[in-house]
Amino acid sequence: MDVYTNLKQGERGAWISIFAYVFCSILKIGVAILTGSAALMADGLNNTTDVVASVAVLIGLRISRKPRDRDHPYGHFRAETIAALVASFIMLYVGIDVITGAIPSMFNPDPVAPGMIAGYTALATSVIMFGVYRYNLKLAQKINSQALRAAAQDNRSDALVSIGTFIGIAGAQFQLQWLDPLAAVVVGVLIIKTGWEIFRETVHRLTDGFEESKLEDLRSTIADINGVERISDIKARYHGSSVLVDVVVHVDPELNVVESHTITEEIEDRMRRDHKIYDVHIHIEPEHERARE
Template structure:
């Protein structure tokens, strides 16, 4: 399956998330108003931002599928990463609002607990999000899509948030009224943490950051190819969910063009098989140590 097919397949995960979040947001906000639960309201607002964030991911995947053109000779793959960055800003805004409201509510004494219907609603939607998480997790592995992987991580955190909401509402039934706004506060912190993780990953990729340990794994794979005597330089960067590698290898100077080219083909084949990397730019240099022997 090529990168464009993976992007198209990844859109299914975005649509599943959008539908699930719309349902959960509408249900939670409606029940929260009826049951007077601040924690469930915060959880519902979290899901409403997830709808917008998932739409942003969907748009990013759609744009990333556009073929290269005159202005984008390398394609539009980074649109996928930009959409994740936009989603992080949306989540950050709502997270701050939820935390601010929760802190304010902690200093106001409540005289009654929220209806337990709010708690059961949170628990039921948590189970739903577990299934959505498992679907997107498996889809991310199948398509190697970072956007779908991020969506799966968000699905998992949302399931945990709803469990926390249930605990807060259940505790309030035993006259611990502070648990409901406290649960809302924790929900806000989880939203902020998720937003920060997505922001950090997106900005790291957009600034051509790459994990050094992974780079050394790539170096080791290329270094094991027969005919490669030395690797003097290797760089890698993300282009959407794809990885681009630039490497300078040294070979026996007595090899002819065809023999040298065969080595590059072996490198490309090994990188596709081991690391699922389809784009490797290889520069060949003569190994002077061999020439001097």
């Protein structure tokens, strides 16, 4: 399965998120108007912003599928990483908004307890979003999509927000109105934490950062290939969900061109088979006798 097929599958997850958010936001806002639940209204408005995040992910995945052109000889795969970055910004905003909206509620002198239909609505939509989260997370792991993984984390955050809304509404029935803002603050902190982790990872990738442990794994795989005498340099960077590898390999200077080329083909095959890496630039150097000793 190539990277373009993976990106096309990722769009399916983005569409599922969009449909789920549109349905949940309409349902929550409608029930909130009928029951007078401010918490459910805020939850529904939160889902409307998530539609924007999911659309950003969808656009990023679609741009990533565009073929290479004169201005983008490496393709458009980093659009997917930018989409994940946009999703992280929206999650950070939502987390801060949830917390700042909950704090004034702690000092409300005359809270009103909405009907439990609002709580059940929040609980039902949380189940829906947990289902979408599990689906998108599994798909993201299958196709190795950073943008879809960010969308999945957003799905989980919204499921947690809805659970917090349910707890707050349920507590209000027993005059425990403080549960609502407390649950909202806790959930807001979790959303900010998740958004920050996605932001940090995407910035690391956009600045060509690559984990040292993974680079060592690639080096070990190449070093084990028959005919590779030494690796003098190896670099790797993310390009969307794919990885680009540049490596300088030293071989026996007595090998002819065909034999050296066979080694490069083996390196490419091992990268594809063991690490799902399809773009490897290999530079062959003759290993001098003194270095070999």
